[in-house]
Amino acid sequence: MKQKKIPLRKCTGCNEMKEKKQLVRVVKAPDETDENGQVLRQGEISVDLTGKKPGRGAYVCRNADCLAKARKARRFEKAFSCRIPDDVYERLEHELGEQLQDGGIKG
Numbered sequence: 001m002k003q004k005k006i007p008l009r010k011c012t013g014c015n016e017m018k019e020k021k022q023l024v025r026v027v028k029a030p031d032e033t034d035e036n037g038q039v040l041r042q043g044e045i046s047v048d049l050t051g052k053k054p055g056r057g058a059y060v061c062r063n064a065d066c067l068a069k070a071r072k073a074r075r076f077e078k079a080f081s082c083r084i085p086d087d088v089y090e091r092l093e094h095e096l097g098e099q100l101q102d103g104g105i106k107g
């Protein structure tokens, strides 16, 4: 039997390659654009618990430290090429915190 390859992703905080299940995917939804490609509304940034949300994703370890590091170094801004307001980070911290309290992501 062939061993299944484990997909690795890089944490935006500590820059280490980890198994996807050890990471949380943060996703930026596609921007809403008009027919000329002008951005009408910037895609929302959220924690993707299912791994199936459309848009560009970045990964971060399931701990507050890595999220804080990524925030401080503005790595999500670079990954998504857009400004990320403080309330988005606060929501990410909150959502991540809830996941940690639950003992991990289900599914």
Ligand SMILES: [Zn+2]
Binding pocket: 011, 012, 013, 014, 015, 016, 060, 061, 066
């Ligand atoms: Zn990390």
